[in-house]
Amino acid sequence: MKPFEYHKPQNKKNAIELAGKTTMYISGGTNLVDLMKKHIHEPDKLVDLTEAISSEITVEKNGARIGAMLSNTALAENENIKTDYPLLSKAILKGASPQIRNMASTGGNLLQRTRCPYFYDTTMPCNKRNPGSGCSAIKGFSRMSAVIGYSNHCVAVHPSDMCVALVALDAKVEILNTTGETEIIDFINFHRLPGDTPQKDNNLPEGAIITAIEIPRNSFNSNFEYLKIRDRESYAFALISVAAALVLSGNTIKDARLASGGVAHKPWRWSKAESFLKNKEATEENFRQAAEIAVADITPLKDNKFKAPMLTGAIQQALLNCLSNN
Amino acid sequence: MKINHSYSRRFFIKSSSAFAALAFIPLTVRSFFNEVKEKYFVKKQKIPLSVSINKKEYQLEVDTRTTLLDLLRENIGLTGTKKGCDHGQCGACTVHIDGDRNLSCLTLAVMLPGREITTIEGLADGDKLHPMQEAFIENDGFQCGYCTPGQIMSAVACVKEGHTGSVEEIKEYMSGNLCRCAAYNGITKSIQQIAT
Structure with a gap:
């Protein structure tokens, strides 16, 4: 690891004053410390946010507000979250291991690097790690890579499960920028597609801090599912994951949410399939058609063609499970 | 020549x-x-750190880059906690921080003032082993033994958290601890024995 100065500001204001080109913020450290060991990130100044940012959680009539420093475990195990936003709880518990969930913060989960094995292999070119050096995955092994929204410069996928649930639940990200202003970013616009600047995973302004996540009140707490398919049953990234949630009136779908992990550089919403499902009957045939609408938009790479039938099946199954699981 | x-x-x-x-x-x-x-060039920065490990207070001066794992093994000489992958993938370095299981290899020591750390050395009561340690011996919960300190720390936390309802639940909540010898059946049995 490269030597660095360590700072522990006591409040948000002092934290943003320390921002700079070679400054990085740390909270749980589960991703950043690893990347620093590999010399992928080499900050001169490390700013510890554990005292500066709130870890409070409030669940009220109009929605939930989650302090960015709250641990993934505390969020998933919160009784109000389990009752009102169980999809979020279920998604978090499908990610990482108990140790990592204990350490990782809510804000940090959003900021974990979008990645692929070549991003971590410092002997190979990677546009995300070393802009302009080339993408090893496009020419190399692309089995885990994206199937939608990728570019010629990067085919990596965002690894979070929590973020797939948050994008499905129309969450908002509250940030504090370096001029001291609070801004709200819609979750769906928080992460970005690689385009020709794959070194940037998200739209967080430079030096800004995530202070809280807000989830508006919804009725997705009865019919929901988070389905994750991976190479081993636990502690592995998704090949495909699907967050599905329905609001039903009798057997009619009043509102639907469908999102996926393991498919793109950002947590992906299947908006067309959602619109198709609205006001339709909750039948196997309609679920099959919704899955086909979603999968029609993907363009798998040479090694991940299997993701097309896998995604079709996963969306159908997740929607079916919405009817029976809960 | x-x-x-x-x-x-x-x-x-x-x-x-x-x-x-x-x-x-x-x-x-x-x-x-x-x-x-x-x-x-940023110079190495050493900063004072007071930390409590196994109920003993330590006053140390540490390089900002030191992980809790290296602090335990290299600076203090508590070598019970093992370095497996050093990248948060294997769980061999699992310790408790304020009672919760954490990975010491991904924890920077400078972030720890005021926290209470428990390692495998702090589990036994004098010469009397912790019940989980006894259970691992009784149920062959290990073969080579390298992952065992991490497995035991994780197992103690798993029981405390109450994630022992079924074999499947135990396996899910122990998935952060890899065992290359695959002593998983013995580990699961040990946890079941303590949980009931």
Whole structure:
């Protein structure tokens, strides 16, 4: 690891004053410390946010507000979250291991690097790690890579499960920028597609801090599912994951949410399939058609063609499970 | 063949004149060089740290880069906690911080003042082993033993958290601890025994 100065500001204001080109913020450290060991990130100044940012959680009539420093475990195990936003709880518990969930913060989960094995292999070119050096995955092994929204410069996928649930639940990200202003970013616009600047995973302004996540009140707490398919049953990234949630009136779908992990550089919403499902009957045939609408938009790479039938099946199954699981 | 270890007269003159020349570099140039160095190279920073490990207080001075794992093993000599992958993938370095299981390899020591750390050495009560340690021995919860300290720390936390409802639940909540010898059945049995 490269030597660095360590700072522990006591409040948000002092934290943003320390921002700079070679400054990085740390909270749980589960991703950043690893990347620093590999010399992928080499900050001169490390700013510890554990005292500066709130870890409070409030669940009220109009929605939930989650302090960015709250641990993934505390969020998933919160009784109000389990009752009102169980999809979020279920998604978090499908990610990482108990140790990592204990350490990782809510804000940090959003900021974990979008990645692929070549991003971590410092002997190979990677546009995300070393802009302009080339993408090893496009020419190399692309089995885990994206199937939608990728570019010629990067085919990596965002690894979070929590973020797939948050994008499905129309969450908002509250940030504090370096001029001291609070801004709200819609979750769906928080992460970005690689385009020709794959070194940037998200739209967080430079030096800004995530202070809280807000989830508006919804009725997705009865019919929901988070389905994750991976190479081993636990502690592995998704090949495909699907967050599905329905609001039903009798057997009619009043509102639907469908999102996926393991498919793109950002947590992906299947908006067309959602619109198709609205006001339709909750039948196997309609679920099959919704899955086909979603999968029609993907363009798998040479090694991940299997993701097309896998995604079709996963969306159908997740929607079916919405009817029976809960 | 005889190897000549002595230095030639020419080498001696060359090198000593080079060193002499260095002494004549004006102070201003040297201080400029130092300023540049200060500006572009961050120096190692050592900061004082008071931390409680296995109910014992330690006053230390640590490099900001030191992980809790290296602090335990290298600075304090508590080598029970093992370094497996050093990248948060294997769980061999699992310790408790304020009672919760954490990965010591991904925890920077400087972030820990005021926290209570428990390692495998802090589990037994004097010569009396912790019930989970006894259970691992009884149920063959290990083979080579390298992952065992991490497995036991994780197992104790797993029971405390109450994630022991079924074999499947135990396996899910122990998935952060890998065992290359695959002693998983013994580990699961040990946890079931303590949980019931």
